Amino acid sequence: MHKEKTEKKVDSQKTLKRILLYIRPYTALVILSLLLSALTVGLTLYIPILTGRGVDCIVGEGQVDFKGLMAVITGILISIAITAAAQWIMNHINNKITYRIVRDLRTQAFGHLQELPLSYVDRHSSGDLLSRVITDIDQFSDGLLLGFTQLFTGVATIVGTILFMLGINPWITLIVVVLSPMSFLVANFISRKSFTMFKKQSETRGELTGFTNEMLGGIKVVQAFGYQDEANEEFDEINRRLSEYSLKATFFSSITNPATRFMYSAIYAGVAIAGCFSVIGGMLTVGQLSSFLSYTNQYTKPFNDITSVLTEFQNSIASAARVFELIDEPSAPAEPADAIVLTEPEGRILLQDVDFSYTPQVPLIQGLNLSVEPGQRIAIVGPTGCGKTTLINLLMRFYDVQKGSIQVDGHDIRQITRHSLRTSYGMVLQETWLKSASIRDNIAYGRPDATEEEIIEAAKKAHAHSFIMRMPEGYDTIISEGGGNLSQGQKQLLCIARIMLCLPPMLILDEATSSIDTMTEIRIQRAFETLMKGRTSFVVAHRLSTIQTADVILVMNQGHIIEQGTHQELLAKKGFYADLYYSQFAADS
Known part of the structure; x- marks a missing residue:
């Protein structure tokens, strides 16, 4: 059992390394996306600081620093405008990277399909091959796009919020950092379970595509021989297995969010209680506490996004693994370097x-x-x-x-x-x-x-x-x-x-x-x-x-x-x- 888990982990890591090889030609775009992500996160995290200052500008009735408040509001509006523009450009770049990688992968898969020996094509249903080149690559595309759009931003947000929180109060930040690993343990357990189910889901989906393609191709023969009932039974059996694997995969992926949300609610409550005592003790202002609570929310939200992305990414990796299996199939024997070109054969x-x-x-x-x-x-x-x-x-x-x-x-x-x-x-x-x-x-x-x-x-x-x-x-x-x-x-x-x-x-x-x-x-x-x-x-x-x-x-x-x-x-x-x-x-x- 342990050996099987180790092999799955190795296969997953091997597939991930191959995905990175497809990303390598677009390194410049990836770096630009990361820089825009950092800019977006930096400005987004700067807004709570401004909000906190705005709160401190309102001391009480008749004690409002309107000049300082207007400067804060102006700063917030400029930050929002720059963040929106940077986010739009970043999303456009991420789309370009993802769909170019998918284009390259699909082109390679289809090109390799032309080079495979006929014996391989004879051994595999056309539906299964179709599923690998079309459906599995689409699944891979979805996971990859989520990875670019949410993973980078999520990681940058987590790092940024920790730095900003350390600047406000290191001791309360320690509560957040200590409790966070528990959510990782929960997410890691769920992702391992979901990967297995998503892989089975992809394989069964290919089987169902192949069977449907086969039945549609011979629909006249099916009806002529009265095979509809048997075809329906066989379809139902494959469809039942697909439904079972899909349900299990969805179940494991769906419990990720509630489980991690529970952990983050506990972290938020801990920060709120510690922060209130700090305000009473004069260690924080009310504005700083509001900034800290805002950062706590922004800190925990990426974890939800990242765990969702990781779950989807498991599906993506499982789909990519099936495509790589096709690409790794040995091509027809290579022609010798001095191969003869027939120009005007006599026909002997x-x-x-x-x-x-x-x-x-x-x-x-x-x-x-x-x-x-x-x-x-x-x-x-x-x-x-x-x-x-x-x-x-x-x-x-x-x-x-x-x-x-x-x-x-x-x-x-x-x-x-x-x-x-x-x-x-x-x-x-x-x-x-x-x-x-x-x-x-x-x-x-x-x-x-x-x-x-x-x-x-x-x-x-x-x-x-x-x-x-x-x-x-x-x-x-x-x-x-x-x-x-x-x-x-x-x-x-x-x-x-x-x-x-x-x-x-x-x-x-x-x-x-x-x-x-x-x-x-x-x-x-x-x-x-x-x-x-x-x-x-x-x-x-x-x-x-x-x-x-x-x-x-x-x-x-x-x-x-x-x-x-x-x-x-x-x-x-x-x-x-x-x-x-x-x-x-x-x-x-």
Whole structure:
């Protein structure tokens, strides 16, 4: 138990040190904020002195020093004006520091997300990653802003009031200083408890975001299978845990203020009693006592603010820790300094003794060998889970082989820059992806400098031009998030148009026409025939009728190529492919 507490403390301190590293570039602004804070506090604490003098100017009826009183009032008004201006500038600077730090952190987190290996993204829900980049950084921002706006001023106020009180009466000041540490002990106990709850709250919030995102993304499937009740139950269970952690975190944070207020009320009462005896004994004037009581209030108020800030800061640190966990995840293996840039690849591909599995306990691809000549059309078929898509992931280097090698034009792809390798492939997947932008921007995604004529020509080749022109704004029509205002077939046609525009030297078509009607598919197949001429192409297909013209058909099963040859050669073998083909032909008929 003690070890666990020590580890949490170390983690909290480590996170705090990293936060300070993000603050370092804005040191000049922080110093300016501190100076303004000191000025604000100094003037605020000077006002009770003036108030006390004003009280002493009023001795009794008919005994009022109006000249001295007017000087005091003028001084108070000037102090208030300067304090207000300094406070406004200080708050503006604090906002600038906070939101620039948040901008830097969010930029780094999102940039690192682009560099993470695909395996990390596959292991984490998109909702959890979204929560870390958006919600957790927002929580961090709130705590950091409170820290700048209240922590600096609070500490300066405490130090300043002690100095001013010492100047009035050191003995009464001693009562305040001796009783104050008790409030720190209370606040420290509560902050430790609240940190644990806030961390669990952040984690569960990410889980809830992920689940909600998942259910909304598949809402049609959920309703089609009548899964609403089960989804509601699962949501309620996560939501219940979030509510429980939030309630506990709020409970511990909410008792901070009442507990410390009780302590400060006791301090105030002690000062008031001691001060009254001092006035009676002639050690203080009434004006000085009023100043002292005012300072006691100003001394205790920052403690309330600081304890509230510390509680919020625990939440902020817990959120920042989750963001740092993402940033600390190892990036994809670095490219060698002398990495090769593919300029005009011929498309000669060689796989030698390739082994790969997503988990060590479940072997997938073992001892895979394949030689592809430039311009060859390779079809890949086989039952679900046999390794077809995995082979594509390895060719694109979304995953690295665990044994053996994959070569392009005689170069191991691990020695080639990822950018030049991936831009050498044109990829159309069964799962379409379109961004929320115009149709024009989506087609030109791989070639932002493409002309209007080139974009339209690519759309015509993909047989997408006609439906685009029927859209309200034509090529300027904005596609909603995920392409919700388009049919699945239309989305796939736009993805195909994107490839038609880029004309890459190598192609990967993974069930590229699975969502398109038969007539359009025939036209697209003709366009693909033209596109694939002279280009090394990999075609993953379930409908075997679409790959009969392939130069080589690879038949995969359980991560191995069990047969390969042309369509006619494989039928003549009367093996796995022939059984697959005739069973599909029988099913189609």
